Amino acid sequence: MQALLNTGSTINEGRLAKGGNKYSEDYTKECAVCWMCAEDFTSLGCPEKVSVTSRDGKHTVAVRSKVTEAMRSGQVFIPRSIWANVVVEPDTFSTGSPRYKGAPVSVEPTDEEVLGAEEIVLTLYMGGE
Amino acid sequence: MVFKNIICPVCGGSCDDVQVNLDTKNRTIDVQNACKMGNAKFQEVVSSHRILKPTIRENGKVKDVSWEEALEMSADILVNARRPLFFLGSETSCEAQEVGLHIAEYLGAPADSNATICHGPTVMGIQESGMVGATAGQAKNRADMIVYWGVNALESMPRHMSKYGVFPRGYWTKRGRFDRTMVTVDPRVTPTAVASDMHLQLNPSSDYELLSAMFTILNGKEPHPSVEEITGIPISVMKQTVEMMKESNFVAIYVGLGVSSSYGKHRNIEIALNFVKEMNNYTKCNIGALRGHCNVAGFNQLASYLYGYPFGLDFMKGYPRYNPGETTTVDLLREKDVDAAFIMSADLVNHIPADCAKYLADIPMICLDIAPCPSTTAADVVLPGVIDAMECDGTFYRLDNVPVYFEPFTESPFSETKSNEDTLKQLFAKIKAKKEA
Numbered sequence: 001m002q003a004l005l006n007t008g009s010t011i012n013e014g015r016l017a018k019g020g021n022k023y024s025e026d027y028t029k030e031c032a033v034c035w036m037c038a039e040d041f042t043s044l045g046c047p048e049k050v051s052v053t054s055r056d057g058k059h060t061v062a063v064r065s066k067v068t069e070a071m072r073s074g075q076v077f078i079p080r081s082i083w084a085n086v087v088v089e090p091d092t093f094s095t096g097s098p099r100y101k102g103a104p105v106s107v108e109p110t111d112e113e114v115l116g117a118e119e120i121v122l123t124l125y126m127g128g129e
Numbered sequence: 130m131v132f133k134n135i136i137c138p139v140c141g142g143s144c145d146d147v148q149v150n151l152d153t154k155n156r157t158i159d160v161q162n163a164c165k166m167g168n169a170k171f172q173e174v175v176s177s178h179r180i181l182k183p184t185i186r187e188n189g190k191v192k193d194v195s196w197e198e199a200l201e202m203s204a205d206i207l208v209n210a211r212r213p214l215f216f217l218g219s220e221t222s223c224e225a226q227e228v229g230l231h232i233a234e235y236l237g238a239p240a241d242s243n244a245t246i247c248h249g250p251t252v253m254g255i256q257e258s259g260m261v262g263a264t265a266g267q268a269k270n271r272a273d274m275i276v277y278w279g280v281n282a283l284e285s286m287p288r289h290m291s292k293y294g295v296f297p298r299g300y301w302t303k304r305g306r307f308d309r310t311m312v313t314v315d316p317r318v319t320p321t322a323v324a325s326d327m328h329l330q331l332n333p334s335s336d337y338e339l340l341s342a343m344f345t346i347l348n349g350k351e352p353h354p355s356v357e358e359i360t361g362i363p364i365s366v367m368k369q370t371v372e373m374m375k376e377s378n379f380v381a382i383y384v385g386l387g388v389s390s391s392y393g394k395h396r397n398i399e400i401a402l403n404f405v406k407e408m409n410n411y412t413k414c415n416i417g418a419l420r421g422h423c424n425v426a427g428f429n430q431l432a433s434y435l436y437g438y439p440f441g442l443d444f445m446k447g448y449p450r451y452n453p454g455e456t457t458t459v460d461l462l463r464e465k466d467v468d469a470a471f472i473m474s475a476d477l478v479n480h481i482p483a484d485c486a487k488y489l490a491d492i493p494m495i496c497l498d499i500a501p502c503p504s505t506t507a508a509d510v511v512l513p514g515v516i517d518a519m520e521c522d523g524t525f526y527r528l529d530n531v532p533v534y535f536e537p538f539t540e541s542p543f544s545e546t547k548s549n550e551d552t553l554k555q556l557f558a559k560i561k562a563k564k565e566a
Contacts, residue, residue, distance in 0.1 A: 008387075014285070016169070018170040019173065019176075020169075020179070020499065020500025072316070077317060085479070090484050092457065095394045095395055095453050096453040096459060097245065097246055097459070098390075099390070099392070101333065117479070117503055124483065124487070125478065125489075125490040
């Protein structure tokens with residue numbers, strides 16, 4: 001499914017980040033989540049987890065799915081965090097700010113494990129060091 | 130012991146009414162008046178995960194070292210780099226940022242702060258159009274219409290609505306919420322949208338078109354019908370919103386990253402600012418950004434008055450240059466245009482796109498922070514941070530660019546440093562000694 005990715009704050013994301021708990025299970029539960037509407041969730045086959053892939057296909061991240069009335073069809077939301085930023089486009093349109101809002105992504109069901117924030121750094125960014 | 134009127138160092142709200150009861154014996158802290166985020170940050174003073182010792186990465190292994198060794202290694206990395214990046218985060222004082230800027234100038238390096246991945250486009254929009262602004266107190270006392278555009282205030286600045294925006298009883302708004310109309314413009318049904326009188330649920334990345342159509346209506350013309358399909362908002366609703374604004378005594382518009390980070394970027398802000406200027410022909414109207422990090426506005430103010438530019442500075446040529454898209458953090462990292470980095474009081478690895486974060490993890494990185502996070506994991510040197518407004522004094526700039534001086538209620542837990550400013554001064558002395566040796 002093609003969708004536009006929106007990222008942003010949630011109060012518990014803020015509480016956990018500001019409280020220095022980015023490596024906690026609670027932070028992963030709060031932020032490694034892809035919000036979508038019931039229609040899109042059904043069209044994907046009601047998966048427990050989805051993989052979100054950037055437009056260029058270079059980066060993919062597995063997150064849990066969440067159904068909510070806050071979203072419209074064709075739009076997904078991931079709380080601002082390392083999971084969302086794996087698939088945020090790095091082009092800044094000459095402003096310095098990447099496309100945190102409205103980046104095209106594809107969303108598909110997955111069985112892949114949802115990694116913690118530290119695992120993402122170690123495996124995706126540091127090459128397993 | 131109870132301390133009153135403590136400044137909260139979390140978001141741009143810089144709440145100044147926090148009450149803290151610190152029990153140093155049992156290492157507990159009770160916080161009143163702060164929001165969920167603020168309370169969590171105050172708990173860091175006594176938390177078990179606080180970074181208390183400097184560390185370095187050697188052959189892939191992390192080990193504790195003395196402050197002296199950590200500062201020496203940091204100075205070596207920065208002096209030996211051809212083009213080190215200084216990312217002077219916003220969760221610290223202007224005083225610390227100032228020292229960081231001076232180090233960057235001394236080394237001929239690029240220097241940037243959180244604004245670059247936050248309201249940088251907003252600042253660029255202001256440079257294009259100028260801004261009709263007001264302090265938060267003006268909006269509190271006068272505004273009878275509040276517009277949250279592309280911002281979920283209830284979750285990103287939880288006390289904004291109760292302290293400045295919607296609920297407080299002001300001089301001309303004595304009935305508080307009952308004297309105000311609240312409108313939210315957001316593609317999501319956020320808690321802020323639910324709390325509003327009116328929600329314009331526009332399509333993503335159509336802010337420019339919606340603002341443009343409302344500008345057209347304000348000028349007495351009919352927008353093109355296609356704008357309904359593009360934005361998802363009926364023209365009748367746009368007209369109603371413009372009329373509500375014109376009939377209000379004082380309109381306060383707050384913009385968030387929904388405007389400045391969507392497609393259109395600073396051009397969205399530019400047209401919003403022009404719309405506000407035009408609206409002042411009918412009523413008083415101002416616009417302000419909800420700044421997410423506590424002193425993100427401070428870096429813009431500081432860098433502007435010291436060097437003439439608000440963020441994304443580059444001292445490579447011996448004088449400050451500013452070219453967003455070239456001298457800004459994400460672009461520098463994406464283009465692999467720096468070869469070392471100093472990250473202070475900001476978890477940069479967590480907040481930048483994967484290509485940039487991966488490159489940042491590849492190059493030598495020094496990170497000054499208070500708690501374990503992706504940036505400290507990827508860093509080669511970790512310097513423990515001192516918590517501003519709790520353990521040292523200094524200055525923040527609030528969301529409306531009002532400077533707020535803060536005083537601590539406890540001391541730095543380190544005998545080696547009193548504040549992040551102090552740490553940076555020690556680092557600067559070592560850099561100078563190595564460079565001039």
